[in-house]
Amino acid sequence: MNSNVRVAIVLSGVIVIVVVAFVIVAIAQNQQPGPVAAPTAAPALSEDSHILQDAGEDAVTVVEFLDFECEACGAFYPVVEGLRAEYAGEVTFAIRYFPLPSHYNSRNAAVAVEAAAQQGQLEAMYSRLFQTQSEWGEAQESRAPLFRQFAEEIGLDMADYDAAIADPATLQRVKSDYDEGVSLGVSSTPTFFVNDQMVQMDSFDDLQNAIEAELN
Template identity: 35%
Template sequence: MNKLSTQIIAFVVVLAIVAGALYFSGVFSSDNGAVASGEDRTPRQIQILKYSDYSCPACRIYIPFQEQLKAEFGDLVDIQYRYFPLDGFPNSRTAAHAVEAANRQGKFTEMHNLVFERQDEWSPGHINIREYVTAYAEQIGLDRDQFLADLDSDEVRNRVEQQKQEGMRRSVNATPTYFIDGFMLRQNPQSYEQFKSIVELYMYRN
């Protein structure tokens, strides 16, 4: 084998390694489409779907990244939340029920943010979480009796369970798990800049 052939083979191997790294990092999936190039690229709206557990510390860590994305891209990013309470956290389901109960009174975002913000208060297994979420409900101006009724309702429990089952069918087994336009990120971004770069790749797809 001559020197030129060796160089060509080495180049091909390097390309294969780079392509594999991009694929397994979750930046690309098999039918992800081409990324447009050029100065006149027009971004399109993308959906970011997050399967999350309210007891999960990592899920809370990613909230500032999501807020930065909304601040920078506005309506171009549609961030949706899906309940995925993990069995390893004893208070996770009740926390999800509390947020969904608040959602019934139009206060999803307020309860969602407050439950994450106060995670250290209610997440330990020995804590009576109902006392905490009831106090949160009053703090954000919910009707207390309606909140407590919804908290224990089959409709709220079924809603949370349906979203978890949906996630399991999509191979979600940990939190947070992100989908961008239906494609699962195989590895979560480790910084805002990395998250932004991934989002832009999808935003400028052909």
Template identity: 30%
Template sequence: MTKSNKSLLLWGSVILGIIVLVVLLAMFGNNTSPGSSTSLSVGVNSEDHTKGAENPKVTIVEYSDFQCPGCAGSYPMLKQLVEAFPNDVSFTYRHYPLLQLHANAELAGQASESAGLQGKFWDMHDVIFNTQTQWSGLEDPTEFFTTLAESIGLDTEQFATDLTSNEVKKRVAKNLTEATSMRLPGTPSFFLNGSLIEHPGSYAGFKSLIDAELAR
């Protein structure tokens, strides 16, 4: 092999190494590992949908996607936790629709916010999760969400008007911007008393974390 060929081979290897490094940084540079020191960027406020204790010792904030199967699986557990600690725990739901993965997640979030304008956010939150498998594959779930709105006693004409209104879209977009700015690892993402935690995986696991916070 000539000297010039060796030089070309060397530089080719260096360039290839740089390309691989750039690709790896692009893949992993925007991820935050669960259980890291990430703190909640926006504290719980009057614009949030929060239920549970009025003066909680433990706050749970979830960034969630209505079309995410894992989020639907976590929903009964969270409901049970709030019921188990009525005087100590509050739960706040925030939107984090994974737009590239779940085509209907954003509209589902808007449906819940539209219901919220009529005072029934949590009713819609529950029925959307309970029927996830029925609407997630629809090309356009608008009619389905309107049927859900009727089933929980909403004014469906008002619901339809609000569903695609700027006010409702901004509510969902605001939460999405927060989640993106914190580089959350995915859905569901949980904050316990303001700190990002790894998903406990079970009711017992989550309860033990709450018990530990209450014992502080």
């Protein structure tokens, strides 16, 4: 093979490489990125969420995912009660169940509250459990009999209470809140959402600061 042929072959290879590169660049320049799905955030307040205090349709909403055996939730209980009094008529407060698996009686407590809610007495049982948390929290045996005693003390129909406790739908209602909490990114308690935004809690003041930011 003479030198002229070799040069021709080399030049042809170079031309092919250049053409291919040009085509690749041209295609890349004309490609547009496909549509990116916007992130969706489910509301923290669902249609069946239990409302402690309703301030109307356009009010700021505070939703707490809680565990009745959680000491931090117990510590926040009087804080929330104080905020409810301070923002009555301005802020809607709701609770959702999030019983942590590491707490022996957290699910029993949530089921007891749900059974009370079916008789319109959610808040009475909710308050009783937090007020007595030191009596039953961290127990390593079922405290369901004690919760039944609380139900009797607040005046529930005990036949209906017992039926609700035994009904799988009552536990399923608790699980539904828990599952929705997980989907919202809840992993610990208490977790607060103010107008569907999870609040970063570093101090007791953070919840009120988040409320004030939405009101203003």
